[in-house]
Amino acid sequence: MGSIPAVSLLPLVLSVSLLMSPSVQGGKILVFPVDGSHWVNMNLLIQNLHSRGHEVTVIHTSTSWYIKGNAPHYRSITITLPKAVDIEEEDFFINFLGKMLEIKKAGGSPLALMEFFWEMITGLSKIHEQASMVGVEILENKALLQSLHETQFDMVLIDPGLPVGVIVAHELQLPVVFNVKWITSGEGHFVVAPTPISYVPVPGHAATDKMTFVERVQNVLFYLLNTCIDKFVVCPHYDRLVERYLGPDVNFYHLLQGVDIWLMRVDFVFEFPRPTLPNIAYIGGFQCKPSEGLSSELEDFVQSSGEHGFIVMTLGTLIKGLPTEITSEIAAAFAQIPQKVIWRHLGERPSTVGNNTLLVKWMPQNDLLGHPKVRAFVAHGGTNGIYEAIYHGVPILGIPLLFDQFENIIRLEARGAAKSVDASTLTSQSFLEALREILHNPSYSNNMKRLSSLHRDTPVHPLHTAIYWIEFVIRHKGASHLRTESYKMPWYVYHSVDVMVFLLALMLVLTAIVVGTVRFICSRLCRRRKPKQE
CATH class of the missing domain: 3.40.50.2000 (Glycogen Phosphorylase B;)
Structure with a gap:
């Protein structure tokens, strides 16, 4: 009797492992997705959560490309914005690519690059400004907000490429799971985990983890550029939303960093190694499956x-x-x-x-x-x-x-x-x-x-890992024990600048005491010698 191919056993193993894992009955999950290729990933998670008996509600705009208003595996809440988000316009990326190729073919003149960069920054700002309007439409709609409260969701699942969902989740006082690769400042690790830019390439910098000195200089410059864009172009739209509806004591960036679980669409077979944290679960390639027959x-x-x-x-x-x-x-x-x-x-x-x-x-x-x-x-x-x-x-x-x-x-x-x-x-x-x-x-x-x-070669399929951690958050109403709160520290405390200054001051004081003592002893000895010589 021939052996069964390992690939054909994968669906069976996945099904059995899901059945054997702890589960929750009928959890209620609120989802804030991002359209386009991101929706392919999120929709797969939603389908599997629905098959596990969970009730899924998807928030989307009326101009979405792929997110449908009616689907058998989720119900939807459609938000109509005063103006469609630019990223949802049909020719947005085609025009963007065409301009970029023209600049490259022309040799990349500094003036053309600056104009293109300014246009890109302006477009990015508009996208996040209009995406933040989803939060305005929800928080201003008292009937909708009351309905969301009364539904008593167990958690919120968010793609933070457009992260307005964390603001709504905070208003509803619900635990949050990110289905994430990209976030406002670029790659998700840069927000939540220690990221030494000496060997971790910054988003936008096409380099490996073995950088030359020149590449490390470029990496620092890209890091500073990304930080400035995030701080002065993207986050202000959400900061205003937070201040308006959640109050001055709430920090938008802290909402991002305080998420319970990060389902990171990363596999280190593909990505370069880097530091991580306990509340990051790696699900890179979770959408992959054995092939089926062709037409x-x-x-x-x-x-x-x-x-x-x-x-x-x-x-x-x-x-x-x-x-x-x-x-x-x-x-x-x-x-x-x-x-x-x-x-x-x-x-x-x-x-x-x-x-x-x-x-x-x-x-x-x-x-x-x-x-x-x-x-x-x-x-x-x-x-x-x-x-x-x-x-x-x-x-x-x-x-x-x-x-x-x-x-x-x-x-x-x-x-x-x-x-x-x-x-x-x-x-x-x-x-x-x-x-x-x-x-x-x-x-x-x-x-x-x-x-x-x-x-x-992994003990658990990445899709099972994703489902497990979503249900873990539902079962335990969060995962705060896995989350570091170092983001609440002032920068000088996080980097131990105050400790280093204290130790330096202590060393200087001790050095001064030693030097002063030696000089005092030497001066006393000199005074004793002078009378003897006379």
Whole structure:
């Protein structure tokens, strides 16, 4: 009798472990999600919480892309804002990317960079200003606020990319769990855990944990820049909300730092090691799962690739497509390889598309990455796609476009599992050379398979970890025993500046006493010697 593959046992093991773990009956959970790719993660948690018997209520705006008003696994409360949040406008990210690529192609003149940076900062401020209006609409609506109180929720689950939910949670006096990677100042660890920037790359700085002196200088500058943006651009919108509704004694940043549990979408197979705290639970790759069968049309196309296999390409949910001149170069490169290509492409069809390339508007990404004939993954470097590639052991050719995608790709490059190309300077020849290196150099595939083995070798599936800690907070009405309150210390106490000043002063006093005593003794001895000499 043949052995059962380990992968096929994963759903069974997960189900059994969930059944055996302590549970709570019918918990009531209030959820503040973030739209876009973040919703994919949050929706998976909600589905699993619903299957465990919990009642989930989702707060969302009337202009949400993916968060539906009606769903079988949650009920929703729709907030209508006076003006739609800019990030929810259809062409926001396309226009943002287009301007960035134009600046790079032009050589990145200082004036153009400053204009772009100012525009980005202004847009960021507007996004958080309008996101904070969700809190205003809830706290000003007495009927809604009373309904939330009367529902008697057990906890609040929040994606703090837009963190207005912590203010509402404080008003409702409920424990909070973060489903988090990014927060107002960047990566979540920078808010809650000790973060030595001598070896922890700062968000926005595409570097490894082995930085040169120049890179460490850059890291400090990025840290100062991020701190200033957070303090003077983002937080003031929430600070005003806190002062208006919660009073001057409440500090918004302390609300963030005082969260009970941080479900960090991080796995140190992918991230660089760094300090952590007891109330941080790591769930990186919790959305990953074994692949399922493809549709007959896709399976026929994949099988037609023969021994060469096929390549998957997608740029995620935020960007419809790259500019035509770039996609034409990519399509021309694809046409020169023997592999088949499945490309999620929503823009204008490139004129250089070869017979080996299938353009689709949607693809079952996880199922394609788990197919035995897949050879490489061409991707923008979004976190969800990277973890699925790690899970299935597929090497990546990265085309990072926005935000943390550059840092994500460099982490895989440092581990020898990916190679990146610059979209602003991409040509068919440079793209083809990079693609052939990924396909023909076995080290990329071997390194990614090693990461896959490490990622899967865990006693508890990350999804189970997430569900466990959410139910833990419900059972115990929080997790304050795991949370440090060092954030309440003044900066000079946290860094022991007062202790060092005291010890320095003590040392100076002791030194002065010793020096004074020696001088006194010496002067007495000198006085005794003078009469004898006379």
